[in-house]
Amino acid sequence: MSSPRTQKPAMPGVQSLLLLFMLSIPSSQAWSIDYPSPIANLPSLWTNNEATIPYNTTYTDGSTIRAILVRQKPAGFGPSFGCGFICTTPCNVFLFAVFFMSIGDPSNPAFNATATPRVVWTANRYRPVKENASVQFTKDGNLILREFDGSLVWSTNSTGSPIVGMNLAETGNLILFDVMGKTVWESFAHPTDTLLVGQSLWQGKRLSSTSSVANSTQGQFYLTVLDNGLYAFIDADPPQFYYQKTFNITDAIVQSKTNISSDQVKNSTAHISFLQGSFSAFLRFNSTDINLFDISLPLPSSAQFMSLEDDGHLRVYGWDGISWEALADVLHVYPDECAYPTVCGEYGICSQGQCSCPSGNIGDDLFHQLDDRQPNLGCSLETPLSCDLIQYHKLMALPNVTYFNFAYNWTTDEGSCKEACLKTCSCKAVFFRHQNVSNGSCFLVPKVFSLMNYQSEVVGYNLSAYVKVQMLPPPSSKKINATAYHIGVPVLVAVVCLLILMIRRTIVKRMEEDDPFKGVAGMPTRFSYKQLREATNNFSKKLGQGGFGPVYEGKLGNVKIAVKCLRDMGHGKEEFMAEVITIGSIHHINLVRLIGYCSDKFHRLLVYEHMSNGSLDKWIFRKNQSGSLSWATRYKIILEIAKGLAYLHEECRQKIAHLDIKPGNILLDDNFNAKISDFGLAKLIDRDQSHVMTKIRGTRGYLAPEWLSSTITEKADIYSFGVVVLEIVSGRKNLENNQPEGSTNLINTLQEKIKTGQVLDIVDNQDEDIQLHGSDMTEVIKLAVWCLQRDCGKRPAMSQVVKVLEGNMETESTSSYDATARDDIFDASSPLSPVPVSAR
Numbered sequence: 001m002s003s004p005r006t007q008k009p010a011m012p013g014v015q016s017l018l019l020l021f022m023l024s025i026p027s028s029q030a031w032s033i034d035y036p037s038p039i040a041n042l043p044s045l046w047t048n049n050e051a052t053i054p055y056n057t058t059y060t061d062g063s064t065i066r067a068i069l070v071r072q073k074p075a076g077f078g079p080s081f082g083c084g085f086i087c088t089t090p091c092n093v094f095l096f097a098v099f100f101m102s103i104g105d106p107s108n109p110a111f112n113a114t115a116t117p118r119v120v121w122t123a124n125r126y127r128p129v130k131e132n133a134s135v136q137f138t139k140d141g142n143l144i145l146r147e148f149d150g151s152l153v154w155s156t157n158s159t160g161s162p163i164v165g166m167n168l169a170e171t172g173n174l175i176l177f178d179v180m181g182k183t184v185w186e187s188f189a190h191p192t193d194t195l196l197v198g199q200s201l202w203q204g205k206r207l208s209s210t211s212s213v214a215n216s217t218q219g220q221f222y223l224t225v226l227d228n229g230l231y232a233f234i235d236a237d238p239p240q241f242y243y244q245k246t247f248n249i250t251d252a253i254v255q256s257k258t259n260i261s262s263d264q265v266k267n268s269t270a271h272i273s274f275l276q277g278s279f280s281a282f283l284r285f286n287s288t289d290i291n292l293f294d295i296s297l298p299l300p301s302s303a304q305f306m307s308l309e310d311d312g313h314l315r316v317y318g319w320d321g322i323s324w325e326a327l328a329d330v331l332h333v334y335p336d337e338c339a340y341p342t343v344c345g346e347y348g349i350c351s352q353g354q355c356s357c358p359s360g361n362i363g364d365d366l367f368h369q370l371d372d373r374q375p376n377l378g379c380s381l382e383t384p385l386s387c388d389l390i391q392y393h394k395l396m397a398l399p400n401v402t403y404f405n406f407a408y409n410w411t412t413d414e415g416s417c418k419e420a421c422l423k424t425c426s427c428k429a430v431f432f433r434h435q436n437v438s439n440g441s442c443f444l445v446p447k448v449f450s451l452m453n454y455q456s457e458v459v460g461y462n463l464s465a466y467v468k469v470q471m472l473p474p475p476s477s478k479k480i481n482a483t484a485y486h487i488g489v490p491v492l493v494a495v496v497c498l499l500i501l502m503i504r505r506t507i508v509k510r511m512e513e514d515d516p517f518k519g520v521a522g523m524p525t526r527f528s529y530k531q532l533r534e535a536t537n538n539f540s541k542k543l544g545q546g547g548f549g550p551v552y553e554g555k556l557g558n559v560k561i562a563v564k565c566l567r568d569m570g571h572g573k574e575e576f577m578a579e580v581i582t583i584g585s586i587h588h589i590n591l592v593r594l595i596g597y598c599s600d601k602f603h604r605l606l607v608y609e610h611m612s613n614g615s616l617d618k619w620i621f622r623k624n625q626s627g628s629l630s631w632a633t634r635y636k637i638i639l640e641i642a643k644g645l646a647y648l649h650e651e652c653r654q655k656i657a658h659l660d661i662k663p664g665n666i667l668l669d670d671n672f673n674a675k676i677s678d679f680g681l682a683k684l685i686d687r688d689q690s691h692v693m694t695k696i697r698g699t700r701g702y703l704a705p706e707w708l709s710s711t712i713t714e715k716a717d718i719y720s721f722g723v724v725v726l727e728i729v730s731g732r733k734n735l736e737n738n739q740p741e742g743s744t745n746l747i748n749t750l751q752e753k754i755k756t757g758q759v760l761d762i763v764d765n766q767d768e769d770i771q772l773h774g775s776d777m778t779e780v781i782k783l784a785v786w787c788l789q790r791d792c793g794k795r796p797a798m799s800q801v802v803k804v805l806e807g808n809m810e811t812e813s814t815s816s817y818d819a820t821a822r823d824d825i826f827d828a829s830s831p832l833s834p835v836p837v838s839a840r
């Protein structure tokens with residue numbers, strides 16, 4: 001069946017004729033679908049699923065609507081309004097909304113499924129709901145949205161006269177009305193990011209952009225009516241406006257030929273209305289509106305809406321019969337397109353639509369682009385501003401640069417203006433607009449959005465712009481020089497000696513700064529932060545998130561590297577260097593090699609060799625069998641971990657306890673050789689002067705029992721090694737991430753199996769290797785149990801473990817398998833309030 005709505009009218013005249021024709025047909029005859037009525041009466045409950053809301057349609061882009069009210073327009077004559085639940089792909093969360101939609105029978109080829117619905121009002125933009133959420137129109141006359149579990153998400157909270165019905169008006173306004181038909185609540189009074197024709201924005205209310213096209217959450221822009229004008233702001237602390245159109249109330253009163261006292265003006269409220277062909281501001285007093293200004297808009301030929309978008313533009317869209325077309329950009333920001341706060345990102349300078357980063361005389365390297373391929377994402381300071389180093393803040397002049405708007409409130413001279421910024425840590429940039437030779441207006445900016453290029457001849461004023469940058473303290477001994485003047489001669493001799501010492505130290509230090517290991521073979525190389533940023537392509541590919549900070553993949557020449565960015569560094573540079581020397585001097589085939597490091601005022605990074613097969617946990621906890629490791633490989637990995645640990649514990653010049661042995665810290669190279677990573681870092685991070693561990697460190701599930709009470713030694717690693725061995729053999733985690741308190745962990749399970757003599761039950765029983773290697777597995781489990789002894793004195797040394805694994809020694813026969821599960825050190829009753837720093 002072909003229906004008239006498939007025809008596209010050639011001329012507007014024909015269209016209106018057709019419209020009349022269509023409207024004269026009873027809808028039940030023209031369409032086979034029963035659309036919901038635009039009016040609902042009390043009481044009603046709708047649950048968000050297809051069974052209870054039968055009018056559902058899925059569009060080509062995957063968005064789905066479930067409408068509870070529909071204000072119908074015949075297909076082909078502009079979109080209809082719907083009210084109900086709507087989702088976009090992948091459709092796991094819904095908004096309760098009013099939307100424009102194309103209607104029709106989805107199974108009918110004439111229905112245009114590519115015409116995606118457009119949301120114009122949302123109840124729950126902050127908190128989308130799931131399938132089976134409900135919307136209820138209650139007896140006391142409220143509209144309430146509840147999540148599927150019954151929790152309250154949103155309510156109209158209307159009070160006053162009891163409500164009897166709900167109507168979706170022709171304008172798209174969702175209305176709750178009382179028995180007299182009077183409006184008690186309306187969606188038009190609570191706009192989100194969109195205004196419809198006939199809708200107003202009242203003084204004090206905001207029209208807020210969405211975060212992005214795909215994310216309905218409130219974004220950073222808002223349009224608002226204040227008592228003196230219409231403003232558009234970008235949210236910051238404090239918000240900065242980028243558009244302003246002030247009211248001339250005196251003039252408006254004169255124009256309106258009314259007699260209003262200044263008292264009445266104070267009592268009045270301003271609003272701006274989206275009308276047919278204009279965006280007009282009014283002052284309302286005593287239920288009369290007087291016109292303040294009009295911004296003219298294209299006259300509507302079909303449906304229109306106005307939306308504050310995620311780029312800060314306020315645009316009008318019109319329906320052209322097939323899709324929405326942008327008709328007007330309502331805010332005429334001065335001087336041009338560049339005057340929007342995010343057009344070039346933070347610190348980006350916009351010039352005729354092109355973005356660049358500030359560069360000045362102080363040095364060319366003070367800013368870098370966040371993404372070389374997307375200059376409009378903005379720029380970031382090479383060295384972040386630090387309030388602790390405020391004495392090294394400098395202002396970098398930006399010639400021919402201006403800002404999108406100014407809220408000047410201070411007249412002074414340029415020097416005082418700059419000084420005020422330098423003295424205030426929160427000031428990030430300063431603009432000075434020259435008025436006469438000596439004076440001008442000063443504007444301090446606490447957060448720098450996009451900047452823009454300008455020509456003073458064009459804008460008609462002269463401006464000086466500066467952005468604040470961070471310089472680094474120079475390594476010098478000036479302070480001592482200065483004090484020497486004020487001290488007597490005898491003291492002077494001492495001071496001179498001291499000075500010589502200091503200078504020597506400084507020279508030595510400067511050499512160290514350069515590269516303490518320069519020319520020492522096998523020692524880690526020093527890199528600059530910039531080099532590593534480039535090597536990692538601006539830290540774009542994250543390999544993982546370790547307990548000490550994130551790890552990124554990088555490339556030095558053709559060699560792949562892994563760069564670990566250490567965070568929470570409580571230490572000074574010298575301690576860091578000392579530890580880097582220690583770690584860098586350790587070489588063993590089963591330890592991940594440290595290639596280099598970076599240390600400056602703000603960054604501590606370590607550069608390691610790249611291990612192509614990633615960490616062991618990805619291999620042993622695989623759910624599917626494909627790609628799982630053979631028994632031979634697993635055995636080899638266990639032996640290699642043991643060798644690496646034996647080296648750290650017994651063969652290094654300085655004994656090193658790892659303190660976070662777990663599969664995530666065992667890395668595999670392309671031949672599945674195992675290497676231990678992160679060794680030496682526990683000490684680096686939080687051992688204080690007295691060499692006592694200040695926090696529980698390590699990972700839940702791998703912690704030895706003595707963490708609660710006694711001194712921590714390398715024996716804690718042996719316990720963790722025991723856990724890792726069990727995990728490798730069983731293919732199971734000792735403690736699952738979200739395992740509830742008190743449920744059985746792997747060690748407890750093992751203890752029970754030992755009692756019944758069925759140790760091999762813990763081995764993944766789908767594993768075919770078990771038939772072939774059962775006795776080897778039993779031996780390895782026995783070894784693990786030896787390592788898991790509660791009494792750390794009873795655990796073997798790592799060298800003994802290696803001997804057992806190489807077949808040169810027997811596992812010491814423990815009288816009982818006294819393995820112990822130490823989940824209880826995380827009990828709430830525990831006196832230590834442990835913070836497992838790297839728990840994942």
Ligand SMILES: *[C@@H]1O[C@H](CO)[C@@H](O)[C@H](O)[C@H]1NC(C)=O
Binds near residue numbers: 113114115116322323
């Ligand atoms: C359906 O809409 C799309 C764009 O939204 C348009 O390209 C297409 O021509 C329309 N189809 C019909 C039959 O109107």
Ligand SMILES: *[C@@H]1O[C@H](CO)[C@@H](O)[C@H](O)[C@H]1NC(C)=O
Binds near residue numbers: 049131
């Ligand atoms: C929604 O509720 C219906 C009826 O109670 C139930 O059959 C369905 O499984 C629920 N859907 C979800 C996703 O919970």
Ligand SMILES: *[C@@H]1O[C@H](CO)[C@@H](O)[C@H](O)[C@H]1NC(C)=O
Binds near residue numbers: 154155156157
């Ligand atoms: C309605 O009232 C509840 C509880 O008093 C409150 O949490 C909620 O923010 C209110 N909702 C609106 C839209 O004002």
Ligand SMILES: *[C@@H]1O[C@H](CO)[C@@H](O)[C@H](O)[C@H]1NC(C)=O
Binds near residue numbers: 211215216217218
């Ligand atoms: C939506 O944006 C908000 C705020 O910008 C953000 O917190 C949230 O994670 C985003 N949601 C999605 C699904 O991207």
Ligand SMILES: *[C@@H]1O[C@H](CO)[C@@H](O)[C@H](O)[C@H]1NC(C)=O
Binds near residue numbers: 248250251
């Ligand atoms: C308001 O308009 C009148 C006449 O157009 C003008 O004289 C006056 O300066 C204006 N006031 C403001 C505050 O702009």
Ligand SMILES: *[C@@H]1O[C@H](CO)[C@@H](O)[C@H](O)[C@H]1NC(C)=O
Binds near residue numbers: 259
């Ligand atoms: C306006 O009102 C004042 C008193 O409020 C009165 O003196 C004056 O004559 C009135 N003017 C006109 C034009 O009505």
Ligand SMILES: *[C@@H]1O[C@H](CO)[C@@H](O)[C@H](O)[C@H]1NC(C)=O
Binds near residue numbers: 263267
């Ligand atoms: C201001 O408005 C309030 C209520 O809206 C009214 O009671 C009051 O008399 C008004 N004042 C003036 C000066 O109009």
Ligand SMILES: *[C@@H]1O[C@H](CO)[C@@H](O)[C@H](O)[C@H]1NC(C)=O
Binds near residue numbers: 286
């Ligand atoms: C408000 O308007 C009404 C009728 O338009 C009028 O009778 C009344 O005097 C007005 N009040 C004020 C304070 O202007």
Ligand SMILES: *[C@@H]1O[C@H](CO)[C@@H](O)[C@H](O)[C@H]1NC(C)=O
Binds near residue numbers: 410
């Ligand atoms: C100028 O405005 C800023 C922020 O609004 C405020 O902190 C500052 O005190 C003002 N300065 C003067 C001189 O009013």
Ligand SMILES: *[C@@H]1O[C@H](CO)[C@@H](O)[C@H](O)[C@H]1NC(C)=O
Binds near residue numbers: 411435437438439
């Ligand atoms: C500059 O302007 C300020 C006021 O804006 C005034 O006080 C001062 O005298 C002027 N200086 C000169 C040199 O004109």
Ligand SMILES: *[C@@H]1O[C@H](CO)[C@@H](O)[C@H](O)[C@H]1NC(C)=O
Binds near residue numbers: 457
């Ligand atoms: C600034 O603009 C002027 C012309 O308006 C030009 O002569 C000058 O070279 C520009 N300065 C810089 C640093 O671009």
Ligand SMILES: CC(=O)N[C@H]1CO[C@H](CO)[C@@H](O)[C@@H]1O
Binds near residue numbers: 053057
């Ligand atoms: C109008 C519409 O498409 N209704 C559908 C809603 O979902 C049910 C169940 O999937 C369908 O049977 C209806 O045809």
